[in-house]
Amino acid sequence: MKHVAVVGAGLCGSLLACYLGRRGYTVDLYERRPDPRVTGAERGRSINLALSERGIDALRRIGLDEQVLKDALPMRGRMVHPLQGETNFQPYSLSGDRAINSIGRGALNDALLDAAQATEGVTIHFDRPLTALDPSVGTLGFADGSQAKADIVLGADGAGSATRGLLMAYAGEGFTETVSFLDYGYKELTIPARDGEFALDPGALHIWPRGTSMMIALPNPDRSFTGTLFWPNAGTGSFASLGSPAAVERHFRQNYPDLLELIPNLVDDYRHNPVGLLGTVKCAPWQMLGRVGLIGDAAHAIVPFYGQGANASFEDVVELDRCLDATGDNWAEALPLYERGRRENSEAIAEMALANFVEMRDKVADPFFKAGKSVEHTLERLLPGKYVSRYELVSFSTTPYADVRRRVKKQHQVLGAVAGTLVGLAAAALIRRFTR
Numbered sequence: 414m415k416h417v418a419v420v421g422a423g424l425c426g427s428l429l430a431c432y433l434g435r436r437g438y439t440v441d442l443y444e445r446r447p448d449p450r451v452t453g454a455e456r457g458r459s460i461n462l463a464l465s466e467r468g469i470d471a472l473r474r475i476g477l478d479e480q481v482l483k484d485a486l487p488m489r490g491r492m493v494h495p496l497q498g499e500t501n502f503q504p505y506s507l508s509g510d511r512a513i514n515s516i517g518r519g520a521l522n523d524a525l526l527d528a529a530q531a532t533e534g535v536t537i538h539f540d541r542p543l544t545a546l547d548p549s550v551g552t553l554g555f556a557d558g559s560q561a562k563a564d565i566v567l568g569a570d571g572a573g574s575a576t577r578g579l580l581m582a583y584a585g586e587g588f589t590e591t592v593s594f595l596d597y598g599y600k601e602l603t604i605p606a607r608d609g610e611f612a613l614d615p616g617a618l619h620i621w622p623r624g625t626s627m628m629i630a631l632p633n634p635d636r637s638f639t640g641t642l643f644w645p646n647a648g649t650g651s652f653a654s655l656g657s658p659a660a661v662e663r664h665f666r667q668n669y670p671d672l673l674e675l676i677p678n679l680v681d682d683y684r685h686n687p688v689g690l691l692g693t694v695k696c697a698p699w700q701m702l703g704r705v706g707l708i709g710d711a712a713h714a715i716v717p718f719y720g721q722g723a724n725a726s727f728e729d730v731v732e733l734d735r736c737l738d739a740t741g742d743n744w745a746e747a748l749p750l751y752e753r754g755r756r757e758n759s760e761a762i763a764e765m766a767l768a769n770f771v772e773m774r775d776k777v778a779d780p781f782f783k784a785g786k787s788v789e790h791t792l793e794r795l796l797p798g799k800y801v802s803r804y805e806l807v808s809f810s811t812t813p814y815a816d817v818r819r820r821v822k823k824q825h826q827v828l829g830a831v832a833g834t835l836v837g838l839a840a841a842a843l844i845r846r847f848t849r
């Protein structure tokens with residue numbers, strides 16, 4: 414049986430190691446960092462994330478869903494905090510009870526590492542940053558000078574993937590990469606528990622939409638919330654423009670007055686927490702010589718606004734597993750098949766994720782948007798299974814992302830035609846009435 418090297422023991426790599434180990438492969442999982450279960454929480458990355466049906470489906474297939482979801486906090490809709498006026502709750506689903514799940518990145522990664530370690534055939538090597546790769550023979554080199562060899566090498570080493578960089582160096586013009594950074598960054602702030610209780614409703618994802626910027630907050634099991642500012646990097650109201658503690662406080666007082674009370678360490682948190690990058694990575698091909706492949710963020714990092722990056726990465730693992738089934742574990746056929754199946758879907762979610770930023774930071778506060786959502790829910794009720802919202806299809810189903818995009822476009826065309834006919838009929842009735 415073949416020997417597989419997986420680079421990166423993050424969310425995708427550790428799940429992939431579980432799947433491959435279960436197929437009977439010998440798997441070596443190489444991670445640049447020390448073991449997070451020993452060194453504790455990491456800094457500089459998102460603290461929690463929203464896990465939805467696609468991610469849960471991938472976990473369910475190997476019996477990990479219940480364990481992972483036991484500490485998850487279900488969020489059934491958006492709680493919108495306008496600058497003026499009352500907060501309002503906008504459910505994600507027609508029934509109001511479907512939820513995306515807030516889960517700690519560290520806890521999820523630890524659970525996956527435990528599962529990988531417990532899978533026969535899987536060995537995890539920490540403190541092994543990949544620095545060299547020869548795709549023609551499958552040799553890997555690491556920062557400490559050590560080397561390894563494998564029949565198959567899979568890069569699951571995240572948005573700034575070293576594997577991707579090494580494939581590019583190997584293939585030259587035979588490999589293309591585009592990295593489109595947003596002019597926005599993100600910074601995390603903690604909303605601590607108040608008197609041992611959640612300071613906000615833990616059953617919702619909270620949004621402070623402010624037109625061109627926003628803050629969101631997701632609940633944690635310790636009853637705190639992790640808030641994330643998504644602000645421009647430069648210009649008015651940007652991270653760069655708020656240098657002094659007084660300027661930070663003034664900005665919050667003007668734009669997020671309720672948060673001053675909710676975040677007692679606001680200025681300290683703001684000054685000490687880093688600003689993270691946001692961007693979309695596209696590259697091609699995702700595999701070379703039927704021997705080296707890219708998976709998860711390494712192949713297709715997206716902006717986080719749909720809460721789908723990890724979900725999509727988990728779905729990649731399921732798809733690769735399916736391709737191995739379909740080809741009788743012939744990797745030279747399975748890797749191109751996986752790429753053909755996933756590419757269109759990853760492009761679709763990359764685009765929908767960018768669009769969801771505009772929806773969250775701006776549209777959710779618009780009365781017309783809210784009215785539109787009510788109409789959408791009414792249509793779902795009147796046409797069960799025929800009209801299904803984009804949100805429902807993305808977050809609560811495993812319908813391929815590209816099919817979601819096609820289906821929603823078609824639904825909107827039909828609606829447009831129906832609305833056009835209704836407007837036409839109403840106009841004709843008015844004309845008849847006034848020209849009688």
Ligand SMILES: Cc1cc2nc3c(=O)[nH]c(=O)nc-3n(C[C@H](O)[C@H](O)[C@H](O)COP(=O)(O)OP(=O)(O)OC[C@H]3O[C@@H](n4cnc5c(N)ncnc54)[C@H](O)[C@@H]3O)c2cc1C
Pocket residue numbers: 420421422423424425426443444445446459461462463464541542543544569570571572573574575576599641689708709710711717719720721722723724725726
């Ligand atoms: C602010 C923010 C919020 C997000 N929220 C959500 C959300 O709510 N829901 C969701 O589904 N997704 C979310 N995401 C996206 C999600 O974090 C990623 O899609 C997911 O982590 C991708 O998993 P991965 O394993 O491919 O990459 P990563 O999780 O980045 O893991 C890569 C691993 O590779 C290791 N590595 C890197 N370089 C090397 C090397 N040279 N050698 C060896 N190892 C290496 C890294 O140390 C790391 O452990 C969010 C992202 C951000 C930035």
Ligand SMILES: NC(=O)C1=CN([C@@H]2O[C@H](COP(=O)(O)OP(=O)(O)OC[C@H]3O[C@@H](n4cnc5c(N)ncnc54)[C@H](OP(=O)(O)O)[C@@H]3O)[C@@H](O)[C@H]2O)C=CC1
Pocket residue numbers: 446455456457458571572573574592689690691692693694714
């Ligand atoms: N780089 C890229 O090509 C792209 C990046 N992005 C986005 O930008 C974000 C940052 O990317 P980038 O700077 O490349 O890389 P990283 O995610 O590797 O680094 C970001 C920060 O997190 C720290 N960090 C990363 N992984 C770990 C870990 N496992 N444990 C502890 N700390 C960690 C890093 O520390 P240290 O400095 O010590 O490594 C650094 O401070 C990504 O999450 C992604 O969403 C988006 C598109 C493209």
Ligand SMILES: Nc1ccccc1C(=O)C[C@H](N)C(=O)O
Pocket residue numbers: 462463491513618629717718719720769773
């Ligand atoms: N996890 C996130 C991280 C960053 C930004 C958004 C999310 C979301 O999950 C948004 C949610 N899907 C929404 O549409 O309300």
